Amino acid sequence: MCLLLGPVGAFALDAGVTPPPAEVARSAPEWLPPGLFTRPLWVLETWQWLGLAVLLAGAWVLGQLGEALVLRLGSRAAGLTKSGWDDELLAAGRGTMRHVLGATVAAAGARFLMLPPAGQGAVDLGARSIIIVAAALFLLRFFTRAARFLEQKVARSPEGTDVARVRGLRTQLSILRRVVEVAVVLVAASLLLLQFEAVRNVGVSLLASAGIAGLVIGLAAQKSISTLLAGIQLSITQPIRIGDTVIVENEWGWVEEITLTYVVVKVWDLRRLVIPITHFLEKPFQNWSKVSPDILGTAELFVDFRTHVPSMRAELQRILAEESQGLWDGRAQGLQVTELSERTMKLRALVSASDAGKAFELRCLVREKLVAYLQAQPHGLPLLRAEASHLPLPDT
Secondary structure, eight states, rough: OTSHHHHHHHHHHHHSSOOOHHHHHHHSTTTTTTGHHHHHHOOHHHHHHHHHHHHHHHHHHHHHHHHHHHHHHHHHHHHHSSOSSSHHHHHHHTTTHHHHHHHHHHHHHHGTTTTTHHHHHHHHHHHHHHHHHHHHHHHHHHHHHHHHHHHHHHHHSGGGGGHHHHHHHHHHHHHHHHHHHHHHHHHHHHHHHHSHHHHHHHHHHHTTTHHHHHHHHHHTTTHHHHHHHHHHHHHHHHHSOOEEEOOOOOOEEEEEEEOOEEEEETTSOOOOOEEETTTTSSSOOEEEEEEEEEEEEEEEEEOOOOOHHHHHHHHHHHHHHEEEETTOOOSSSEEEEEESSSSSSSEEEEESSHHHHHHHHHHHHHHHHHHHHHHSTTTTSOOOOOOOOOOOOOOO
């Protein structure tokens, strides 16, 4: 028992003698019954187990109350400012602050229980671990909410009409957030593991052989590191952005998600292509909305030689003006004869739309309406011509 009674136990450990019973009695609450000084489990006495349970319950209650008080005061202070960052900071701290406050109260209150070094060390280890995890969770929440706040702020600003700028910002924030998430998780995991002596010894051993270990790890992780660097490079150069219309691997779709290692392309039929991020830095692809989402589209028709082209051109103008269903943006339209064959001529209708999706629908609409117009014309659709002649039969 000489090792378990705070200062008295420390004196006994240093002097190599057992403290007198009177000193042991003074080191513990004198009003407790003798039965609470037994050790039913581990190195703690019964009264210390009871005190620890009460302490943890009280720490949990104080953590809840402390967080509520801080959030209430912080909300009032945030209401006096025009910036939205303080609101995001408070929202990120909701739920994590109580754990930090509770762990701090528990670690401080455990000193009054006169726990032995092993018991106090376990309490401190648990408190530090909770604080590290809560701090990491707070940072992850804050960066996520901050990225969303910046996107919404730019979208509401006058610059929000610049679609390319908004897409570029979304891409940069998405990749930056993922880099921060990886860094926070790695740092938090390192701090958690470095609390243990065995892990610290392993770390020292690795540092001692840093040359060989670094070479082996570098060679093994070369592909992964290059992929991560490619993700960072893509966020800076921005050959693609979230929401861009692309043609990659002979598939047409939209960039739905960009991570540090791969890109998700949503195809028109709702399939998803998962493509390594290095593909967009090493191989050519089409980006239809790199500069602007505005795009031109064509609809081609084969008609008879007797078709009146000016009337077809007027019909196209009427369709775009009256029946385009808001798909035509009014920038460009035209109808031209682009090719002739021995039987037909090919007309190309040129239209414009604000994005690739609307351009596809507008092309289909124009093609359908022009075919219906040709069907109503006497000489619109292509005809196969044949000439019959009556030749005299040869004499037999």
